[in-house]
Amino acid sequence: MEKKTPERLWDWTGLVVRSRYGLSNGLVRFPAGTYFRVVSTEEFLNLNSKPCDCCHVSAGIFGVPTNSVEIIDVKENWDRLRWNEDESVEGDPPFVSFSVIN
Numbered sequence: 001m002e003k004k005t006p007e008r009l010w011d012w013t014g015l016v017v018r019s020r021y022g023l024s025n026g027l028v029r030f031p032a033g034t035y036f037r038v039v040s041t042e043e044f045l046n047l048n049s050k051p052c053d054c055c056h057v058s059a060g061i062f063g064v065p066t067n068s069v070e071i072i073d074v075k076e077n078w079d080r081l082r083w084n085e086d087e088s089v090e091g092d093p094p095f096v097s098f099s100v101i102n
Contacts (some may be wrong), residue, residue, distance in 0.1 A: 005071065009041045011084040015077050017047070017069040025061040034068065036061075045069065 006012050015038050028049075030036075031101045036047035044063045051058040071077055 005066070006068065006078075006081060006084070008085075009043075009066070010046075011081060012041055012045055012066065014038060014080045016072050016074070017045075018072055019069055021068055023061055023064065023068065025059065026058045032061075035049045035072070060069065 017036050017038060019030060019032055019034045022032050023034070035050040037050075038045050039060070039086060040046045041090050044062065044065055046062045047064055047069070048060045049058050054096065071081075
């Protein structure tokens with residue numbers, strides 16, 4: 001399995017990542033180690049958190065630099081990353097579920 005950080009910012013889209021540091025969006029504080037899915041990339045990463053186990057609420061945080069998160073080492077993430085990098089592939093990208101971290 002190839003374990004490199006994506007060079008292009010848009011190749012992060014769809015990956016499940018873990019925060020290296022505590023993050024805050026002004027409404028919610030996320031402790032270090034929180035799991036997120038990268039939902040979009042502009043100048044920075046836009047993330048949605050894993051839903052809460054008790055209330056199923058998921059919160060978003062925007063403008064996160066890539067050095068604040070780490071890609072979780074699961075096969076599904078690397079499959080998605082390969083799909084992101086291969087511009088000749090047609091069809092829908094593989095979906096990385098939060099269930100891969102449980």
